[in-house]
Amino acid sequence: MSLLEVRQLTAGYGPVEVLHGIDLDVEQGEMVVILGANGAGKTTTMRAVSGMIPRSGSVMFDGVDITKTNAEKLVGMGIAHVPQGRGTFPDLTVLDNLRVGAYSRSADISGDIERWFEVFPRLAERRDQRAGSLSGGEQQMLAIARALMSHPKLLLCDEPSLGLAPLITQEVFEVLKKLNNDEGLSVLLVEQNANLALKVAKRVYLLETGSVVASGPAAEIASDDAIRKAYLGA
Amino acid sequence: MWKIHEGSARHWMIRLLGVAVLAFVVVWIPTQMSSSRIGQVTDAFILMIAAMSLNLVLGFTGQISIGHSAFFGVGGYTAAILIKDHGWSPGYTFYVAAVVAFVVGCVVALPALRIRGIYLALVTLAVAVLFPTLVRWKKLAWLTEGSMGIDSVRYEDVPVWPILGELKGREGRAVFMFWLGLIIVIVTYLVCRGIVKSRFGRALVAIRDNETAAAVMGVNLTTTKVLVFGVSAALCALAGVLSTLKSGVITPDGQYVTLLGSIVFLLVMIVGGAGTLWGPIVGGLVYVLLDNTTRDIGTNDSGILGTLFGWADQSPATLILGLVLVIIMFAAPYGLVGLAKRLSRKVVVVIPRPAGTAKPS
Amino acid sequence: MERFFQYLFDGLSLGSIYALLALGLVVVFRGTGHLNFAQGEMAMICTFVVWQFNDWGIPLVVSIILGMIVGFALGAGVEATIIRGVAKKSQAGVFVVSIALFLGLNSLAAMVWGNLPPEQLPGLFPDEPDDFQRIFGAVWRYEYIGVLAVALLLMGLLFLLFAKTKFGLAMRAVASNPESARLAGIPTGIVLASSWGIAGAMGALSGTLWGGIVGELNAGLMFTVFIYASAAATLGGFDSPGGAVVAGLAIGVGEQFLAGYFPGWIGQEMKLSAALLTIFVVLLIKPSGLFGSTKVERV
Numbered sequence: 001m002s003l004l005e006v007r008q009l010t011a012g013y014g015p016v017e018v019l020h021g022i023d024l025d026v027e028q029g030e031m032v033v034i035l036g037a038n039g040a041g042k043t044t045t046m047r048a049v050s051g052m053i054p055r056s057g058s059v060m061f062d063g064v065d066i067t068k069t070n071a072e073k074l075v076g077m078g079i080a081h082v083p084q085g086r087g088t089f090p091d092l093t094v095l096d097n098l099r100v101g102a103y104s105r106s107a108d109i110s111g112d113i114e115r116w117f118e119v120f121p122r123l124a125e126r127r128d129q130r131a132g133s134l135s136g137g138e139q140q141m142l143a144i145a146r147a148l149m150s151h152p153k154l155l156l157c158d159e160p161s162l163g164l165a166p167l168i169t170q171e172v173f174e175v176l177k178k179l180n181n182d183e184g185l186s187v188l189l190v191e192q193n194a195n196l197a198l199k200v201a202k203r204v205y206l207l208e209t210g211s212v213v214a215s216g217p218a219a220e221i222a223s224d225d226a227i228r229k230a231y232l233g234a
Numbered sequence: 235m236w237k238i239h240e241g242s243a244r245h246w247m248i249r250l251l252g253v254a255v256l257a258f259v260v261v262w263i264p265t266q267m268s269s270s271r272i273g274q275v276t277d278a279f280i281l282m283i284a285a286m287s288l289n290l291v292l293g294f295t296g297q298i299s300i301g302h303s304a305f306f307g308v309g310g311y312t313a314a315i316l317i318k319d320h321g322w323s324p325g326y327t328f329y330v331a332a333v334v335a336f337v338v339g340c341v342v343a344l345p346a347l348r349i350r351g352i353y354l355a356l357v358t359l360a361v362a363v364l365f366p367t368l369v370r371w372k373k374l375a376w377l378t379e380g381s382m383g384i385d386s387v388r389y390e391d392v393p394v395w396p397i398l399g400e401l402k403g404r405e406g407r408a409v410f411m412f413w414l415g416l417i418i419v420i421v422t423y424l425v426c427r428g429i430v431k432s433r434f435g436r437a438l439v440a441i442r443d444n445e446t447a448a449a450v451m452g453v454n455l456t457t458t459k460v461l462v463f464g465v466s467a468a469l470c471a472l473a474g475v476l477s478t479l480k481s482g483v484i485t486p487d488g489q490y491v492t493l494l495g496s497i498v499f500l501l502v503m504i505v506g507g508a509g510t511l512w513g514p515i516v517g518g519l520v521y522v523l524l525d526n527t528t529r530d531i532g533t534n535d536s537g538i539l540g541t542l543f544g545w546a547d548q549s550p551a552t553l554i555l556g557l558v559l560v561i562i563m564f565a566a567p568y569g570l571v572g573l574a575k576r577l578s579r580k581v582v583v584v585i586p587r588p589a590g591t592a593k594p595s
Numbered sequence: 596m597e598r599f600f601q602y603l604f605d606g607l608s609l610g611s612i613y614a615l616l617a618l619g620l621v622v623v624f625r626g627t628g629h630l631n632f633a634q635g636e637m638a639m640i641c642t643f644v645v646w647q648f649n650d651w652g653i654p655l656v657v658s659i660i661l662g663m664i665v666g667f668a669l670g671a672g673v674e675a676t677i678i679r680g681v682a683k684k685s686q687a688g689v690f691v692v693s694i695a696l697f698l699g700l701n702s703l704a705a706m707v708w709g710n711l712p713p714e715q716l717p718g719l720f721p722d723e724p725d726d727f728q729r730i731f732g733a734v735w736r737y738e739y740i741g742v743l744a745v746a747l748l749l750m751g752l753l754f755l756l757f758a759k760t761k762f763g764l765a766m767r768a769v770a771s772n773p774e775s776a777r778l779a780g781i782p783t784g785i786v787l788a789s790s791w792g793i794a795g796a797m798g799a800l801s802g803t804l805w806g807g808i809v810g811e812l813n814a815g816l817m818f819t820v821f822i823y824a825s826a827a828a829t830l831g832g833f834d835s836p837g838g839a840v841v842a843g844l845a846i847g848v849g850e851q852f853l854a855g856y857f858p859g860w861i862g863q864e865m866k867l868s869a870a871l872l873t874i875f876v877v878l879l880i881k882p883s884g885l886f887g888s889t890k891v892e893r894v
Contacts, residue, residue: 050778075780087778089771091888092764100768103761104780143775150780345875349882352630356829357878360871363822367868373860497632497694504687547709548702556699560677563691567684 001063003028003186004049004154008057011048018044020210021057026154029184031176033197033218036207042190043084045207046158049188050074050081062153076104080152084159084190087143090132094123097131097142101149109149116145119175137168144175154186155179161193169193173200198222236582245584260416269408276408276480278522279415280473283422284490285502285514287469290426292500293509294435295462296442297346298354301361303495304342305467308335309474310484310491311369314384315377324389324479328418331475332468339467343460362493366486383485387478411480418476419515422469427511429465438462442509470499505562507569516570528554597732602851604730608739609808610847611746615801616817616824617831617839618750619794624833625770626790627674627682629689633696635821637673638798640700641666642806642816643708645799646716655717659803663796670795671788679787704814718807719745742804749800750840753793757836766790770834822867823847830874832887842885846870 004026012018018041026032034042048055051071059067061079069077081087089097098116102109117124120141126134131142140160147155157176161169177200179185191197198204204221206214214227221227238244263275288302312334313327322330345357368374370381378384429435437458440448449455474491478484489495498521506517528551531543543550566573616638623631631637645662649655673696681688720726720741727736757763768776769786777783798817805820806812827846831838853873854866861869877885 052774052777071777072780072782075778081778083774083778087772087775089768089775091771092767096764096767099761099764100776100779100781103765103768146775146779345879349878352624352833353829353878353882353884355630356825357875359822359825360875364868364871367865371865497697501691501694504691508687543706546706548705550702550706552698552702553706556695556697556702559695559698560681560692563681563685563688563695567681567688 002026002060003030003062004188005060006049006057007060009045009048009055009059010057011044011053011055013044013053018210019048019055022207022210022212024205024212026186026188029180029186030203031180031187031189031201032203032205033189033191033201034205034207035191035194035197038192039209040207041210042207043158044210046081046083046156046188046190050079050156052081075150075152078151078153079156080147080150080154081156082143082147082158082160085162086136086139088131088134088139088146090130092131093128094131094134094142095127097146098149101146104150112149112151116148120145137164137171140164140168140172141175144172148179148185152185154188156188158190159192160189161191161196169196176200238582238584240584240586248582264409264412269405272408272412273480274522274526276411276415276476278518279412279419280477280480280490280518281498281502281521282419282515282518283415283473283476284470284495284499285506285517286419286422286426287466287473288499289503289508289510289514290429290438290469291463291466293503293513294430294442295438295459297459297463298351299358299463299466300355300493300496300500301342301358301365302467302470302499303362303490303492304365305335305339305470306474306477306495306499307365307369307484307486307488307491308338308467309471310478310488311378311384311474312471313475313478314387314484317387317389318384324475328472328475331471335471335474336464336468340460340464342467343463346459346463347456359493359496362496366492369486369491378486381486383483383488385483385485387482387484389479411476414479415476418472422472423511423515425465425469429462430511434458434461501559505559505566505569507571510569510571513569513571516574520570524555524558525551528552528558598855600731600733602855603848604733604735605739606848606851607844608743608847609851610827610844611743611750612801612805612808612843613820613823613827613847614750614840614843615746615797615804616820617827617843618753618836619797619801620824620828621831621833621836621839622766622790622797623794624828625836626766626787627678629678629682629686629693630825631791631794632690632693633673633700634794634798635817635824636697636700636704637666637669637795638802638820639814639817640704641669641795641799642716642802643704643812645803646806646812647708649717655719659719659800662803663799666795666797666799667792668795670798671792673795674791675784675788678791679784701814708812709814715810716803716806716812718810719803720807722807738807742808745800746804749797753797754836762786762789819867823870826871826874828884830877830884832884834888835884835886838884838886846874849873 002025006022006024009022010017010019022045034045036042044053047053049059051069051074055067057067058065061077064077066074066077089100092100095113098113099109102112117127122138123142123145126138131139134142144157144160160172160176164172173196176187176189180187189197189201198218198221201218204215204218205212206221206227214221264272284302284306288299291297291299309331312331313324316322316327316330317324342358342361346354349357369378372380437448437453440451440453441455441458445455477490484491490498502517502521503514505520506515507513529549531550531554562570616634619634620631623629623634641662644665645658648658648661653661677692678689681692718738720738722736722738726738727734729735757767765776765781765786768779768781769783773783801820802817806816809816823846824843827843828839830846831840831842850866850870853861853869854863
């Protein structure tokens with residue numbers, strides 16, 4: 001049984017249907033990436049999985065049907081979502097951002113905070129600074145750290161490279177890779193930068209106008225000439 | 235569903251039918267209704283004019299104003315002072331009131347160049363609060379007659395219109411005010427329509443939708459915002475003049491001179507449909523209708539409503555008005571005209587002319 | 596000097612009431628981005644509720660606490676049932692609904708308590724003619740001292756709630772980024788309803804304090820206070836609770852000075868206008884208030 005099992009997922013905004021029946025799986029400890037052009041429905045998929053928008057079809061998480069569960073509850077069940085364009089709280093300090101991340105838990109969190117400060121030393125230096133005053137890369141790291149504060153089993157990460165310099169992007173991806181390898185954290189990633197994503201991900205879904213048009217192991221997709229030409233721009 | 239092409243014979247038939255019905259109603263009201271009913275329709279006209287003027291600023295340009303009651307007051311006071319103290323004929327006071335209000339409006343618009351959103355809302359609210367206090371101020375009493383207000387504004391030169399019977403006495407005055415109101419409603423509508431459909435109107439909508447983009451596209455924000463505020467204030471002053479002429483009185487506590495007036499104008503505009511030409515007109519009618527039907531509830535102890543509200547110390551009219559407003563906002567969040575458009579689209583669809591084939595204007 | 600201290604002290608005391616109501620406006624605005632026009636009327640009706648409880652024989656302090664609970668329930672209920680539904684559809688609709696609430700609550704108060712003899716709300720503090728202390732030559736009435744103390748105490752508690760509790764953290768998070776707050780597992784619906792509730796409870800207290808000073812209750816009780824409070828929220832910056840408090844106190848003091856030192860030109864009847872004009876000028880220099888952030892431009 002997969003950790004996340006999505007079947008025939010349809011969702012959209014108001015009367016407009018964006019996703020037309022998507023099947024998608026994420027295994028325990030797996031890093032999966034969703035690729036696709038602008039407007040293919042990548043972000044919508046993420047938002048539908050985490051319950052931010054109304055959806056139909058079936059979404060199973062850890063053996064539980066979560067199709068009808070709303071976003072606020074999913075965090076407690078183990079899904080953390082880092083939305084596109086930095087999911088930080090700009091008016092709150094770095095420390096408070098992390099505290100908000102642990103809102104769904106009642107345990108002592110000071111150990112966790114220290115731990116993420118070790119992983120992201122730059123955040124530690126700025127712990128009392130407003131998140132809005134951080135650089136783009138720092139904000140992205142804060143958003144990820146904030147999401148991890150809830151001890152998720154699955155991390156949804158929506159275009160972490162958006163608006164970041166290549167070097168910073170590298171850094172963010174290395175952290176994700178490390179979490180995936182060392183901690184066994186399952187990750188579902190949406191990414192525009194296909195070459196980078198294919199290097200870290202195990203499996204790939206290719207989205208086109210709201211439907212999955214291809215899927216398979218990252219290595220296979222990366223070596224498929226037709227797909228490379230059509231989607232990966234190389 | 236019925237599809238028709240814009241500009242086709244059928245489309246013109248529908249338009250013609252609409253105009254005919256409208257014309258019938260407009261003639262039927264002053265000739266067949268009691269003079270108090272006619273007066274209520276004139277009240278609706280006054281609201282329509284004020285709401286249309288507000289619509290220009292808020293509905294089309296996106297600049298909030300809770301200060302239009304002040305422009306209304308400027309108009310009303312200008313007319314009262316000119317007629318009573320200087321013996322002017324009422325007709326000319328419209329022009330002077332419009333000019334005075336235009337200047338005041340342009341001055342009030344200056345902060346709008348820097349201040350936006352909720353802060354602008356509060357600045358204009360301050361204008362609405364300031365106006366009645368200024369009028370009441372003892373240092374200005376020589377002009378405004380202080381908190382007593384100006385009453386018995388009389389004028390005798392009511393013209394004789396033979397087709398409509400003699401315009402004499404109370405009934406005659408009611409009919410006269412009706413026609414005068416209607417004329418100003420039409421003038422205001424045409425001015426608004428002319429502005430909205432013009433190049434200037436497109437600049438307004440551009441400012442509403444995205445100010446930065448509008449500036450980049452070459453819209454001069456300063457002149458546009460100040461001008462539209464001035465024109466809006468001038469139109470609103472016409473409503474004020476009309477109100478003074480109708481009642482012969484204007485006081486700082488007058489119905490639409492205080493902050494409450496601004497609020498009513500906003501309600502009328504939003505309930506009718508902000509950003510639509512017909513919204514304020516529909517809103518004005520509905521508001522006056524609502525106001526007059528709810529006013530008597532509970533005061534006479536009969537019927538269901540009587541038993542329901544007989545215990546109350548005061549009439550529940552305003553409470554019911556509030557409830558109806560909430561219901562309207564749930565059912566028609568974009569106003570009654572918005573709702574009507576949505577519903578009528580299920581019956582009739584007007585297919586617009588393909589681009590480029592429109593007649594040159 | 597004696598006059599100076601008198602105006603200063605009276606101003607602080609009245610200003611603390613404006614600040615309380617302004618804080619309610621700011622809490623609501625930060626949470627949902629709406630200007631609650633009914634804030635003053637909610638406070639007014641809660642003041643009548645306090646009076647009613649007290650009239651039934653319940654001690655005044657208990658009545659006030661009950662009134663604040665009613666205020667909380669009223670605010671939270673209104674947000675959850677009416678505001679949220681309309682806000683989903685149109686922002687202009689929220690404006691109309693808050694006006695409708697304003698009209699409805701005002702009418703309701705007049706319906707229920709309209710024909711009673713002028714309601715006397717007993718002051719919370721001794722207010723006999725000789726209940727005062729002279730400090731720096733100024734008359735410090737116990738009632739005014741009490742109002743200032745109670746208002747400052749409640750504001751202090753509120754700031755503790757914001758800064759030190761998990762719920763306060765959640766409120767700040769929702770104000771900063773509602774979408775990410777949901778993703779972090781914060782029940783945003785409850786937080787927003789509570790913001791309105793807190794505003795309602797603070798309104799109840801400000802109404803009762805003001806009613807105690809005025810001595811007579813009627814449906815128009817809070818109208819002027821609401822104008823002062825919205826002026827305070829504007830001057831302080833609509834997303835800054837600290838700004839609302841500072842501005843509320845400043846407006847209270849400022850109007851006393853203006854009215855006191857210029858009795859001929861400004862005096863009692865023009866002090867509100869003079870205060871508003873001053874704010875007008877301040878806004879021209881700082882368009883988003885003294886302590887507000889510039890991002891607040893929506894209505």
